Amino acid sequence: MRIVIAPQSLKGSLTAAETGQAIAQGVRRVYPEADIAIVPIADGGEGTAQALVDATGGQLITQQVTGPLGEAVQAFFGLLGDGQTAVIEMATCAGLPLVPANQRNPRITTTYGVGELIRAALDAQCRHFIIGIGGSATNDGGAGMAQALGATLTTESGEPIERGGAALATLAHISTSTMDPRLRECTFQVASDVTNPLCGPMGASAVYGPQKGATPEIVQELDAALAHYARIIAQDLHLAVDHIPGAGAAGGLGAGLIAFLGATLKPGAQIVLEAVQLEEKLRTADLVISAEGKLDEQTAYGKSVGAVAALAKRYHLPVLALAGGLGEQYRTVYDLGVDAVAVLPDGPMSLAYAMEHAVALTSNATERTLKIFQMGATARHRE
Numbered sequence: 001m002r003i004v005i006a007p008q009s010l011k012g013s014l015t016a017a018e019t020g021q022a023i024a025q026g027v028r029r030v031y032p033e034a035d036i037a038i039v040p041i042a043d044g045g046e047g048t049a050q051a052l053v054d055a056t057g058g059q060l061i062t063q064q065v066t067g068p069l070g071e072a073v074q075a076f077f078g079l080l081g082d083g084q085t086a087v088i089e090m091a092t093c094a095g096l097p098l099v100p101a102n103q104r105n106p107r108i109t110t111t112y113g114v115g116e117l118i119r120a121a122l123d124a125q126c127r128h129f130i131i132g133i134g135g136s137a138t139n140d141g142g143a144g145m146a147q148a149l150g151a152t153l154t155t156e157s158g159e160p161i162e163r164g165g166a167a168l169a170t171l172a173h174i175s176t177s178t179m180d181p182r183l184r185e186c187t188f189q190v191a192s193d194v195t196n197p198l199c200g201p202m203g204a205s206a207v208y209g210p211q212k213g214a215t216p217e218i219v220q221e222l223d224a225a226l227a228h229y230a231r232i233i234a235q236d237l238h239l240a241v242d243h244i245p246g247a248g249a250a251g252g253l254g255a256g257l258i259a260f261l262g263a264t265l266k267p268g269a270q271i272v273l274e275a276v277q278l279e280e281k282l283r284t285a286d287l288v289i290s291a292e293g294k295l296d297e298q299t300a301y302g303k304s305v306g307a308v309a310a311l312a313k314r315y316h317l318p319v320l321a322l323a324g325g326l327g328e329q330y331r332t333v334y335d336l337g338v339d340a341v342a343v344l345p346d347g348p349m350s351l352a353y354a355m356e357h358a359v360a361l362t363s364n365a366t367e368r369t370l371k372i373f374q375m376g377a378t379a380r381h382r383e
Helices: 016-030 048-056 113-122 143-148 168-171 181-185 204-208 215-239 247-259 267-276 276-283 304-313 332-337 349-354 359-381
Strands: 002-005 034-036 059-066 070-079 084-088 127-132 151-152 174-176 186-189 265-266 285-293 318-324 340-343
Touching: 002 016, 002 276, 016 034, 016 084, 016 285, 016 359, 048 059, 048 070, 048 084, 048 127, 070 113, 084 113, 084 186, 113 127, 113 143, 127 267, 143 151, 143 247, 168 215, 174 215, 181 247, 181 304, 186 247, 186 267, 204 215, 204 247, 215 247, 247 265, 247 318, 247 359, 265 267, 267 276, 267 304, 276 304, 285 304, 285 359, 304 318, 304 332, 332 340, 349 359
Parallel strands: 002 034, 002 285, 084 127, 127 186, 186 265, 285 318, 318 340
Antiparallel strands: 059 070, 070 084, 151 174
16 A cells, blocks of 8 residues: 655644654555655745645755844744755744734835845855745835845935835835846745735735734835835836735735746745655555644645645545644535545643644544554455
8 A cells, every 4th residue: 555644744743754753654554565655845935945844855045034033033944856946935024923013114125135045045056946925014006025035125315225015115216127137047936825915905005904914004004005005116127016815915025026936926835745746656646644833724835735635636646634623614525536534632731732643633633543444444355
């Protein structure tokens, strides 16, 4: 029997690769001769770089860059096993957790560090980029990122604009002729499940600004600044970004990645599954096992388990989904192609206990469930 194990990380407990190893332990207790392929996956958010590095035999590279408030922070990018692909999680250098709650102010936070990470990956000979843009503290439309890569964004008097979302209102001209010439050799895929436009009531400022520290007045200011930014992009780069679905992701970083780097936005799980070549591994499989921390109605919206199940169903494969917990609407996963669901806890326990014993709980839950699977297969054979 060939079994493909394609789990997401169990956040706070196990990486995707560690989850896969724990599942494999349980598999071997039931099917000791099984041919097992472990394929760590992610949905484009936290843990994506680690999952792809583990899946491809790559490495994480640390880099000191500029944080959201202009301070130095230690960030990282994943260099995949092909030696040419970089995976960047923008949250490592411009994420909300990097800003203390009493200092959150999207008028001044910057994506400059994202550009510095891209530049560091260019120095490492990367020419293909996967960028996850969830969890940002910023609202600068990716202007800081563009400046770090050499773009010229100036005021009417020819001075570089300041960093931060509010400074976009002072923008008069953009030039990309000064950007790092190596970027012309590169492709950029952006992992984002957000479809918000750049501006307006469903735009970056209105929907996500408040959680980044914006008052209603600041939301209006930032929305107007992004609208002005879009007009200058249209004027100087001849590209309309204001109504592109996903342009409003990460405080408008989606728009900046499209405008300055020619990026394409795709669902995060789809990008990851393509990068780890999961479909190739499924062609010869007999069973697929996936896992994530919680299964609920959100699993249908770009989460990894749903994406794995949909891909597995192209080959009519049974899919088992393991989860640390179940939401009220977890049954929606059956419509995605999941055939059976199993929870990791085997009785009442605290979250702290479950996280501490995640390996044993995962392997034991796998064993319990596959014993049932084995019994069903035996019963069918006797018929």
